[in-house]
Amino acid sequence: MPFPGKNGNSSFQRLVLPLFVPALVLVFWQAMSELGYLRPSILPSPLAVAKTLAALVASGELPTHLGISLFRVLQGFGIGTTLGALLGLAMGLSPLFNRFLSLVTGLLRPIPTIAWIPALILWMGIDEGSKVTVIAVGAFWPVLLNVFQGVRGIDRKFLEVGKVLEKGPWTLLIRIILPSALPSLFTGLRVGLGFAWASVVGAELIAASSGIGYMIMYAREVSQPDVMMAGVFVIGLTGLLMDALILRLERRLLRWHKGWEREKG
């Protein structure tokens, strides 16, 4: 590190610096509201939104909706990432299998997740099944692609070492291929979790009777812009926390990778 202190690692830079822009926006927004430039029925002031947020938390309404949404994400994310990882692994290991599925994946992948929602509602109804499926689809693709690339991009030199030592295919898979694809898997998981979260909100906006997306939609119908804004803010905050959680997990599990990357320059 040629410029110590300029690498963004001091606690000031890490914790305080990112708060500047949001603080500036909030102050500006509050000032605009106070000065009467913003109509409260369209965009309430940040303080009003904060009060509503506190009330929603206290009444238990927000935690309930949020809990329902998170539970859906948990299920859909679990299913989607499992399928994505297995299929990505198989496609990465076998060029033949990859060829076999290349047209299907190429065709389905560009379809935005929310485009599936109407069809899924038609097939599965508006209860949990369709929402969990939408989330699974959202998480599936990033994991599939990243695991596929991770397995495909494995350093052949490592496999050669395994061959010289006469290791069986199972050992090669468990001890060499999977660990070397792990960093890619985590990239997929991070992106996938973001997609999954976006998908659940999308699905709830379109058809649901519970969940954070539903809460926002309902607030619009009954003209409660403060509830709407509080919901939007909570979606962002939850996404941020989920990302931080997965990053933490990655750091713990892939300590070797960070150092390895640094050493390789």
Add this chain to the structure above:
Amino acid sequence: MKQSHDRLTLKGVGKSYPLATGPLRVLEGVDLEVEPGEFIALVGRSGSGKSTLLRLVGGLEEAGEGEIRLGERLIRGPGIERGMVFQEPRLFPWMTARQNVAFGLKEGTAGPQAGRTVEQYLQLVGLEAFGDLYPHQLSGGMQQRAAMARALVSHPQVLLLDEPFGALDALTRIQMQREILRIWGESKGTLILVTHDIDEAVFLGDRVAVLSDHPGTLREVIPIPLGRPRDRSSAEFGRIRTEIFNQFFGESQG
């Protein structure tokens, strides 16, 4: 390494790669007999096919012509009785030094005895205090030692070294040359070292095999009649070095 009883025999070994412009011959008619426990240094320019020859013995590539035998057995693929150390250490970055060395054990070996063997080889290469470190925490020389321990831990009859010190600095390199002699001395296996460094070849080998290029053929195999440890500044050492040097650049420039 294990005390080796099997002679390594190369007979008429040739190899070519198919290219768009026609086959590229990299090796042609290589005959070589390596005695059990012998240390052969294989020198040649870059592109002389010396690494290819080593990979053929390692079974990582197939010879197009001729045959390679260890004892009576024809070599057809990689085998744990032929250990290999590459130019890059190729340690698995997700394993500690100890786990990397343990990976060199024969498939299915486990238990306290295996653990002791791993410790013994960590100690042999001087890494007993560094077993818990990951490769990125080790210096280049230490990484290559760990790679050597990984190749040795299963007691191969033959150890194949493909320019293993090529990426190291000059001082570490000299130190590693001494280490490899010590390790070879303790284990008494057969050893083949590929290098482009004539000095290194004369310092280490019982015999030095000189490979010419395009295609790689065995030009000469020169016995080194010097005891060990060898003195690089001795007249005899210099004479042999010059002799091999002239193989490449001709008498006039010697």
